[in-house]
Structure formats: C-alpha cells, structure tokens
Amino acid sequence: MLGNIMNKYKKSVAVAGSHGKTTTTSLISIILEYSGLDPTILIGGELDEIGGNIKIGNSPHFITEACEYVESFLKFNPFIGIILNIDEDHLDYFKNIDHIKDAFRRFADKIPANGFLIANIDDMNVKELLPKIKCNILTYGLCEESDFTATDIEFNEEGFSSFKVLHNGKTYGHFQLRIPGYHNIYNSLASIATSYILGVLPQDVAKYIPIYKGAHRRFEMLGEVKGAKVIDDYAHHPAEIRATLEAAKNYPHRDIWCIFQPHTYTRTQALLNEFAESFDKADHVIITDIYAARELDEGKVHSSKMVELMQHPDVRYIKDFCDIADFLYNNIKPQDIVITMGAGDVYEIGRQLLDKKN
Numbered sequence: 415m416l417g418n419i420m421n422k423y424k425k426s427v428a429v430a431g432s433h434g435k436t437t438t439t440s441l442i443s444i445i446l447e448y449s450g451l452d453p454t455i456l457i458g459g460e461l462d463e464i465g466g467n468i469k470i471g472n473s474p475h476f477i478t479e480a481c482e483y484v485e486s487f488l489k490f491n492p493f494i495g496i497i498l499n500i501d502e503d504h505l506d507y508f509k510n511i512d513h514i515k516d517a518f519r520r521f522a523d524k525i526p527a528n529g530f531l532i533a534n535i536d537d538m539n540v541k542e543l544l545p546k547i548k549c550n551i552l553t554y555g556l557c558e559e560s561d562f563t564a565t566d567i568e569f570n571e572e573g574f575s576s577f578k579v580l581h582n583g584k585t586y587g588h589f590q591l592r593i594p595g596y597h598n599i600y601n602s603l604a605s606i607a608t609s610y611i612l613g614v615l616p617q618d619v620a621k622y623i624p625i626y627k628g629a630h631r632r633f634e635m636l637g638e639v640k641g642a643k644v645i646d647d648y649a650h651h652p653a654e655i656r657a658t659l660e661a662a663k664n665y666p667h668r669d670i671w672c673i674f675q676p677h678t679y680t681r682t683q684a685l686l687n688e689f690a691e692s693f694d695k696a697d698h699v700i701i702t703d704i705y706a707a708r709e710l711d712e713g714k715v716h717s718s719k720m721v722e723l724m725q726h727p728d729v730r731y732i733k734d735f736c737d738i739a740d741f742l743y744n745n746i747k748p749q750d751i752v753i754t755m756g757a758g759d760v761y762e763i764g765r766q767l768l769d770k771k772n
Contacts, residue, residue: 416456417490417491419476420476420478420490420491420492421491423454423475423476424493425473425475425493425494426476426478426491426492426494427442427475427476427477427492427493427494427496427612428478428479428480428487428490428492428494428496428521429442429477429480429496429498430479430481430496430497430518431496431497431498431499431534432482432498432499432500432501432503432653433501433651433653433654433657434498434499434600434601434604435479435480435481435498436457436458436459436629436632436648437593437601437629438498438601438604438605439458439477439479440457440459440626440629441604441605441623442477442604442605442609443457443461443464443477444622444623444625445609445618445619445622445623446475446477446609446612447463447464447469448621448622449609449614449618451471451475451612452471452472452473452475453469453475453476453477454469454470454473454475454477455469455471455476455477455478456468456477456479457478457479458479458481459629459648460630460631461629462630463625463626475612478490480492480495480521482514482518483507484504485507485520487521488517488520488524490521490524491526492525492529493525493526493529494525494530494531494532494608494611494612495521495522495524495525495529495532496604496608497518497521497522497531497532497533497534497537497540497543498534498601498604499534499537499539499600500514500518500537500539501539501651501653502514502684503685505680505681505684505685506678506681506709511539515539515543518539519543519546519547522546522547523547523548525547525549527549528549528550529549530552531544531547531549531550531551531552532551532552532553532607532611533551533552533553533554534553534554534555534600535553535554535555535557535560536555536556536557537555552607552611554603554604554607555600555603556599556600558583560603561581561582561607562581562603562606562607562610563579564578564580564589564599564603565577567599569664573662573664573665574590574591574593574594575594575596575599576588576591577589579606587606587619588620589606589619589620589623590620590623590624591623591624591626592624592628593626593627593628593632594633594661594664595633595658595660595661595664596660597657597661602623605619605623606619606623631761632647632648633645633661634646634647636764636768639743639746639768639771640746640747640771641747641748641749641750642671642746642748642749643665643667643750643751643752644754644767645751645753645754646755646761646764647753647754648755649756650676650677650681650755650756650757650758651681652685652691655672655674655689655692655693655755656695658753658755659692659695659696659753660695662695662753665751667749668748669697669698669747669750669751670695670697670698671696671699671700671746671750671751671752671753672693672696672698672699672700672753673699673702673742673753673754673760673763674699674702674756674760675701675702675704675705675754675755675756675757676689676701676703676717676720677705677757677758678704678705678706678707679704679706679709679710679711679712679715682704682715682717683714683715686719686723687723689720690720690724690725691724693724693726693729696726696753698728698729699726699728699730700729700730700732700741700742701718701720701721701730701731702717702731702733702756702760702763703717703733704716704717705757705759705760707757707758717731735763735766736766739766739767742763742767743767743770752764
C-alpha cells in the first residue's frame with residue numbers, strides 16, 4: 415500500500431539503512447517543511463514538529479523510511495533513495511550479510527535512471543554496491559572522495575557538533591546540529607545531499623537543521639533525578655549501542671549508566687558476541703530480560719549469557735524493572751548520565767526512576 419501511495423508523488427524520498435532511518439527522515443522532513451515545500455511525511459518515530467509520525471502535504475514531495483526487514487522496501491519506487499549503512503540485522507529473515515547486501519542492491523535498482531541514490535561511501539558494504547548501480551549517485555562521508563563531506567568538526571559543551579560541508583571540494587556551507595554524536599553528522603550529510611537535489615538553498619538548510627532536536631526515543635532527554643540526567647534511546651543493535659554511547663561521551667558527565675534491554679531472541683543469539691563487546695564506553699551496565707516482540711522464547715538464549723561474555727568491570731543482570739529503578743536511585747550521583755536503551759519497553763525504567771524524585 416505504501417508503495418502504491420509513493421507512486422503518486424514525483425519527488426519521493428525513501429530512506430534506507432540498518433541504522434539512522436528515523437533521524438535522517440526527520441531531518442529531511444524538517445528541512446523541506448520549513449522551506450515551504452509542504453511534503454507528505456511518514457516517519458517511524460514521533461516528531462514534535464509535525465505532531466506525530468504522519469503529515470499529509472500538498473506537493474510532489476513524499477518522504478518515508480524504507481525498512482529492509484522481509485525486503486519490504488522493494489515495494490517502493492523512489493525518485494531519491496538513500497542508503498545510510500548496511501549491517502548484519504534481522505537474521506530471523508536474512509540468511510547472512512550477503513543476502514542483506516543483495517536486498518539493498520535491489521532497492522537501489524528500483525530508483526529510475528533519472529533518479530538519485532545517495533550513499534554513505536564510508537560504509538564498505540554500501541561502497542561495494544555502487545559500481546552495480548545504474549541511476550545517478552551522490553556520495554557522502556568523511557573521506558575526501560565523497561561528493562559531500564564534513565570537515566573542521568567541533569563539539570560544544572552539550573555534545574552537539576558544528577562543521578563545514580564541502581561539495582566536490584568547494585565550501586557548501588557551515589552547519590550546527592542540536593543532536594549529539596558522529597553518527598548524526600553522517601545522517602545530516604545525507605539530508606544535506608537530499609536537500610541539494612531537491613533545490614533547497616544551503617543557507618536555508620543551515621537555518622532549519624538546528625530546529626531538529628531529536629525524535630522521541632532517539633537520545634531523548636527525559637528529565638533529571640538526584641542531579642543525574644535520564645536519557646532514553648532506541649538503540650537495539652551493537653553498532654547503534656556503540657554510536658549512542660560514543661555520543662554520550664561528548665556530553666558533560668561523571669559516570670554513564672547504560673540499561674540495555676535486548677530486542678528479540680533471534681537478534682540476541684545471532685549477535686551475542688557483538689553485543690558483549692558494545693558497552694566499553696559505559697561505566698556501569700545493567701542488562702534486562704530479552705524483549706520478545708514478535709517471537710516466542712525457545713530457550714536458546716538468555717540475557718545472563720550476554721553478561722557472562724562481557725569483559726566489563728561493572729555489569730550485572732537484573733530481571734525486574736522496579737528493582738533496576740531502585741538500584742539506580744540508590745547508586746547514581748550528580749552529573750551522572752542514565753541511558754535506557756532498546757527497542758522494547760525499557761523506557762519505563764527511566765519513568766520509574768524519575769517518579770522517585772516525587
């Protein structure tokens with residue numbers, strides 16, 4: 415159905431990738447909305463600027479996330495397709511990384527010859543696909559061979575980045591983000607390249623990008639308790655965990671507490687070793703039970719196994735959310751950061767913790 419709707423829009427944008435789809439779709443949406451292009455928008459998260467996750471516009475512009483799970487994005491025919499990155503995930507459906515890369519190649523093949531693929535050239539799995547692509551290609555990244563690249567990167571006291579963007583080696587503009595982390599520099603470059611194709615002036619992009627302060631559950635600041643900041647994030651893959659914790663490191667803090675809820679048994683089992691190596695940027699780690707989502711527990715994997723594999727100086731498994739909230743309340747100190755992390759209902763722990771200050 416979404417593919418059929420997309421076919422009615424001449425300037426459709428489909429944002430694909432293993433990570434960063436919601437943030438990049440949100441950035442593009444805000445840029446186009448505030449530029450007066452009146453796009454139709456479908457986002458996989460809640461965006462305050464449009465009052466939810468859907469906005470119906472009255473123009474040829476359509477922006478949506480394009481999820482690779484069960485190859486559903488192959489139902490789309492975008493004018494602009496974006497591939498942010500390609501990683502091992504959804505291994506309950508995909509056989510291996512080669513199967514995943516082939517799905518993304520077929521997604522790129524859906525773009526018409528006069529359309530555009532915007533690709534992260536720093537991602538080796540994405541770069542490998544580019545010689546096989548028949549449409550126009552615009553690349554972005556931090557390497558010099560990118561069509562759009564960021565240089566002179568600095569982070570302020572809040573962990574937000576500013577940088578200069580070069581387009582084919584020439585200064586395109588200076589940009590300031592209100593979302594933390596190196597991974598969001600990549601997401602913003604994808605949105606800048608998209609805006610370029612759609613004719614938005616760079617000075618307008620620079621004006622509107624800082625409006626975006628994050629969708630719900632994307633490094634979302636929930637509040638403070640005992641002088642510690644409580645943040646919630648949707649990260650549920652090892653690469654996302656590392657990126658989120660790296661972003662937190664740029665934020666003023668004493669200690670970082672990470673409370674992670676694994677998401678689905680198949681993902682946890684397939685990437686167990688990778689998960690175990692993802693938390694080195696956190697000072698303290700708590701692992702909860704696995705969130706089943708669409709799956710049944712066949713007894714093949716348990717959160718305690720992840721804890722056993724982790725070479726971390728302070729990691730523990732705690733089953734009940736209320737016990738986790740109590741433990742945190744009794745141990746956190748001023749200037750600490752508490753991050754609840756996962757695609758399930760782990761955010762409830764943050765809410766319970768914040769309730770204790772009342």
